[in-house]
Amino acid sequence: MNTVLKSISSSLPPFNISSGRTPMDISSLRTINSILERDAKDASYKFALLRGTIDVCQRYSHLREEADGRVRYPLGLLVERWVLYYYPIIESPEFIPQRSNESSDNSGGRQIAFRPAFKKVTDYYRDRGGFNAFWNEYRNGDISEEISSDVLRLFKSIRETIVTQPMKFIGRSRSDEYYSIYGYDKNGVRIRNDAYPDPEFVLENFGVFDIPADMCLAFEYFGSFISGEQSILENWADFSHTKSKQSIPKEHILTLLTTVPETERAVAMAQKVYRDAFREGPLECVWSGKMIRDATLMHVDHMLPFARWKNNDLWNLLPALDKVNGKKSDMIPSCSLLERREGIITDYWGQLSQVYPVQFEREVAISLLGKKPAEQGNWKEDAFANLVQKADYLIEVRGYEAWEWADA
Incomplete structure (x- = not known):
């Protein structure tokens, strides 16, 4: 078992939460550990999805809906998290693989699905203030019409990747079923190609996702340990370092993975x-x-x-x-x-x-x-x-x- 999760789970007493939330089952921690240690690692998507879900569960409790033992959040929140996580990686002058056999010239045809769309955005902002400028303009609804359609295309591509890749396969080490942990609204989400990408639109029009309530509670309480050292970030950095054939120092990758836009x-x-x-x-x-x-x-x-x-x-x-x-x-x-x-x-x-x-x-x-x-x-x-x-x-x-x- 992952070192951090092992110490957490071994010290947990039985308890109930008086706030009306579902009591946490220790099995949720075992499930998380199994995902981290045993699920396939062909791309960094798994790390991004878990890290994003932790952030959403910890930051947006006011947007949570709960029913039948599951909690639901706007899927657009996950898309925003992925944009934050991957921007420094895509923007980096050194090519940092995020998938097995991914190369800068795409010779193996193995690029992560949204890299081309992301590259258009990072190239546009490279001489316009970079990551900080992009994020401030997005959050303030100031994205220029010159690039707004490309930003929307990027967000849609990330959403499609999330729901068809890691959401589908996470949990396969414990279950033969697809979508055994994550669910999302598979019907009824239609995102207009001429829409303007701002936080309100993304929140309201990108659908919802859901996870078990006890897993959400585990993320709320222990997510900082799970996504910290020796866990998601460490695994993600190890993955990228290995896929770069160790040409990019792991410490540099960790720095990129923890970069946030200045505002x-x-x-x-x-x-x-x-x-x-x-x-x-x-x-x-x-x-x-x-x-x-x-x-x-x-x-x-x-x-x-x-x-x-x-x-x-x-x-x-x-x-x-x-x-x-x-x-x-x-x-x-x-x-x-x-x-x-x-x-x-x-x-x-x-x-x-x-x-x-x-x-x-x-x-x-x-x-x-x-x-x-x-x-x-x-x-x-x-x-x-x-x-x-x-x-x-x-x-x-x-x-x-x-x-x-x-x-x-």
Whole structure:
């Protein structure tokens, strides 16, 4: 058994989750281990699917639907994850094989299915800011018409690869049936070729996928171990290193696999809102309640720290006194602190939504609500409740340190 999973499963006591979720069966961990160790490894698809599913289960609980022992999520979330994972690999000047016998000249005809479509996108952005520029434009709905049809084609190709390859074959080491673990809506998904690729469209039009509820729970609780060292990322790096005939150092591949796009633009946008607000007087520190007298004393703080929760959405960027933010560091605000500061948090959300209504609504809908704020009158209450839920998850499940403001 994989070293990490073995230590996890051997130390697990029987337990039940009081939140209404399905109690976790230890067999789900054995299934995950079997997939990692025994399922065929002809391409890196398996690693990408498992890693993506873990990310989705951990980040998007507000979009989960559960019935008959299975949980369902928008499939577009997986497609987005794959774009994030593979972009640095496809963009890399050194060719990094992602399938057995894959070569840069495609002499063996074994390229991963979406590499040609991906190459068009990475080539387009190579002199336009690269990975960071692409991801910021996609998230903000700013993809140029010049490349938008190619981006949509890439997303559709990745979706097709996901549902016809790893979803179909994962679990074959334990079952003779196809789709023995993953399911998806095989009928009724029609994606227009002239559609504009933005997060809302991908979320709403790429269908859904489902997995067993106990596996989802295992991913929520132990996904960080499963996708960390000696597991998915290590296996993926080993796979790519081997397929390159050891010409690409494994350490370099791991660096690419853990690369995330920089989104300083979002921080700058939030900072501008708060700097402009100083014209009306001091701002209130989101955590301490003390007045921030001028912009030189202000930090734009990630409520859920970026190091713990890779999120640069506007709703997650609020003003804090520099000294207070320094004390908070990468700790998670406690649920009680969030609840005490609910009023000022939602006030700042109102300011952000007034200045950047389209982007703010899109980000809140995807990351906190599952629907546009305009579609429900009490959106702030629901969004805040989901913020508290995510903080509680990071503290109680992921084990990150809680932070409670105390005036020193």
